[in-house]
Amino acid sequence: MFQEPDYRENLSLMLSEVLDDIGVNERIVMRRRRGVMLLETTGTISSRLTDENITFFYLGSQSEGTTTIGLESDIDILACMPKVNIIQDWSEWEHGKLNFLMILDENTTPGYCFLQRLRNDVPLPSTVIPDEHYITDRRGRILFKNTVINHFLQGAQQQHGPSIAEQGQPGICDIDIVTAFHCKSWPQSASGWLDRQGIGIWPTQDMRRYATSTGCFVVATGSKVSEYPELEWRISTSMAERFVMFNLNITQIRCYVLLKMILKSFLNPQDEINISSFMCKTVLLHCIENTESQIWKDNNLYTCVTYCLLELHSCVQNDRCSHFIIPENNLMAGQFTAETKHELSKNICDFIQNDRQRLLSIYIDDLGHRLQVKLNRVPHGVYYFPCSLEIYEKIMTSAYINIANYISLQHELILKHLHNKNIRTIKQSVGKLMTFSDNGNRLEHAAFKLLAPFLFTTYGSILASSSIGENNQVSPQALVWLTAGLNSDISSSRLKLASVFYSTGDMEKAEQILRHTEQQYYSYPVLSICSCHKKPPAVTAEFKRLCNEQQSEDCIKYITAFCVRFIQREVNCVPRELQYEMFRSTQDDMIHRHEIEDCWMDWAVVDSLPFLYFLQYKIYRHLQRHRDQQQALCKLIRTINTDENLRHRETALNILGQCMEQENRPQQALKCYMLSLHQRARNNAANFHICKLLSGLLVSQ
Incomplete structure (x- = not known):
């Protein structure tokens, strides 16, 4: 079937160019x-520092690079929980x-x-049911329920969910997130994959050898056709699968992307997810395994896509649809009704028979x-769509913003963990972080370079607050750490x-x-990160262009603010006007706060x-440089009024209001506080400032 007319080759080349x-x-x-x-590495490092000790794995299209802007692929995260040992042999x-023993039976x-609970003192089965997450089966085995997932998910969601994404948010x-436990050994049910050899002699033996070193996971999900859905755990070889995907060539990746576009545009009737992208991936891998490697060019x-569709139809x-590594696992078991099966079969046949026309209608x-346009069916200019440069800029901008936002999130979670800790514990956390610099791999080194300056600055500021008190x-030790953290980004440290x-x-x-920092703002198109x-955030065209020109994620240090x-341990390093933000919440306000998402409300946080x-205003006031002082005040006002990326506008208005009080402009101060309350009605220090201002006015009268 691979000896095709010239038009297929021409169409294939055009498709490749479009992709x-x-x-x-x-x-x-x-x-x-x-x-x-x-992101995966940074999340795991942060989890070590916050004593969650969860290991995160990013899977699916985002980590494989097998997606596009229009496909809007989700981020799939596997959260591997600590202190659990899954074994297949008693020697483990x-x-x-x-310890849990993997049970595979009739x-x-x-x-x-199934997962059978074992004793932790001797290698014997447990005979005690410790809580409601376990059940005794007919053979007397203590089995672990997969419904325990909700208990374990909280830590994983804290590390990733609250601030990095929200279901349905535009632009995010x-x-x-799925919870899993790791098994160091390769699953016995996948042993046949190690010896299986297709026409394409792919995956290679080296790839298989490396894949097996990753072991496997058990995921808290039962089969749709199981008699015991609450007791079954899915065996996952996701790390091996990711490694296999990392070894696809660009034609195979383009084939997979096209299959997902066809799936989303035509195959799943009435927006139902009947055929998943994972099924398409599985079909692709089987096709690669069973064809000569030179086919995939x-x-x-075009022919490769058609071949995959024929296999999908079969x-x-x-x-x-046999799982690529565990073929006994039928991915389509219990998936379709007879009516759905008929509809899907019809849709696939219809696409194959009218494939050229269908391809031209993929939106x-x-x-x-x-x-x-490539095929000269219509002249240039009939349709408007972004050029490749615009798309590259958008992709790279999104990638760098995601990294920056994620660094900010992990810093926030680390601060939440350290908020009430003593100096010794904070020093130990810094020491833990340093191990990733001394002993880490390349990704850990890269994550360390991005995350460490923020923790160094916090530690230095805590030491400085203590010595100032x-x-x-400022102690010399504090200055050493503050200096070590200066290059976190262009401004915050x-x-x-x-x-x-x-x-x-x-x-x-x-x-x-401050003068040097302000100059940095005018050297690059800077984006606020919070x-x-x-x-x-709103992103300028100049910022997108700059992102596309960068070769490393280190660039976020020079283009983000x-x-x-300041956590409360840093209070002596915080200007008095900003200290009020640490005490913004009344008892009534507290019930309107989210335990995880609003942890920053106990700190002083400002754009x-x-x-x-504000600091320029205060310093020039102290130095009696009145002209510079008024210029700084005007810049503060203009920033609050015009910067659409401010995330703590209510705080900025609060410190502006206090500046207005110091300028003896109480009515303007009151206006600032009222505008602040309009931004955030509860958990806002403006309530205190208003009471204080009105009390002062009454006393003066």
Whole structure:
């Protein structure tokens, strides 16, 4: 079937060009993978520092780079819980751990297992039911229910869910977190894959060898056709599957992307997810395994897609899509009604018979319109769609913003963990982080370089607050850590250092830092970053262009301005006007706060640029540079009125109101506080400022 007429080769090349234009090429695929793997590593490091000790794995299209802007792929996260040892052989039992034995028998669905609880002192089955998450089966075995998932998910959601994504938010990927336990050994039910050899001699033995070293997971999900859905755990070889996907060539990746576009556009009737993208991936991998490797080239892309669709049609017809690594696991078991099966079969046949016309009508990423232009079906200019440069800029901008937002989120979670800890514990957390610099792999080094400066600055500021409280001086040790964290981004750590100097009365040093920081704002198109709020930032065309020119995620240090965070242990480094933000909530307000998402409300948190101009105002006032003082005040007002990316506008209005009080303009101050309350009615220090202002006015009268 692979000896096709010239038009198929021509159409294949045109399709490849279109997919290249929308970002399905080696450069973008590798950049997508790098960005997502960096998020994965950063989340795991943060989890170590917060004592959650969860290991995160990012799976699916986002981590594989097998997606486009128009496909709007979710982020799939597997959260591997600690202190649980899943074994397949008694020799793998570990003393002191929560050990479970994988059970595969006549009652388990292929690809699934039961988990039998074992004793933690000796390698024997447990005979005690510890809580409601266990049940005794007919053989007297203590089995673990998969409904325990809700108990374990909280930590995973805290690390990823609240601030990185919200279902349905525009411009933000939805996330799907599943809880899993790791098994160090390769699943016995997948042993046949190690020796299976298709026509394509793929995956190679080296790939199989590496894949098996990853072991497997058990995921808290039962089969749809199981008699015991609450007791079954799905056996997952997701790390091996990801590694296999990482070894696809660009034609195979483009084939998979096209299959997903066809699936989304035509095959699933009435927007129902009957055929999943994972089924399409599985079909693709079987096709690659059973064809010669030279088939998978750009000039044969059209034929490869057709071949995969024929295989998919056969799967639907036979109600069977065998898992690529565990073939006994039928991914289509219990998936379709007879009516749905008939509809899907009809849709696939219809597409294959009218494939050229159907391809031209794919709306995702304007693929159909782009293809019509490439084939000279319509002249240039009839359709408008973004050029490849615009798309590349959008993809790279999104990647860097995701990384920056994620660094901000993990810093926030670390601060939440350290909020009430003593100096010794905080020092230990810094020491834990340093191990990733000394002993980590490349990704861990990269994550360390992005995350560490924020923790260094916080530690230095805590030490400075302690020494300021004792003798109004900054200890040399505090300065060492504050200096080590200066390059976190263009502003937040520098502003904290300036605030430290301001708090000790060293106005000259503080002013120098502020002047340099303000100059940085004019050197690059800077984007404000804050994970306290979910709203995606507004991005300029200049910022997108700059992102596309960058070769490394280190660029976020020079083009982003994170919000400035002071926990209460840093109170002596915080200007008095900002300290009120640490006590914004009354008892009544507290019930309107989210335990995880609103943890920052016990701190002083302010956007970088308003804080910069506020500090300038205070310092120039102290230095009696009245003209500079008024200029700083005007800049603060203009920033609050015009910067649409401010995330803590109510705080900026509160410090502006206090500036107005110091200018003896009480009515303007009151207006600022009222505007602040309009931004945030509860958990707002403006309530206190209004009472204080009105009380002062009454006393003066």
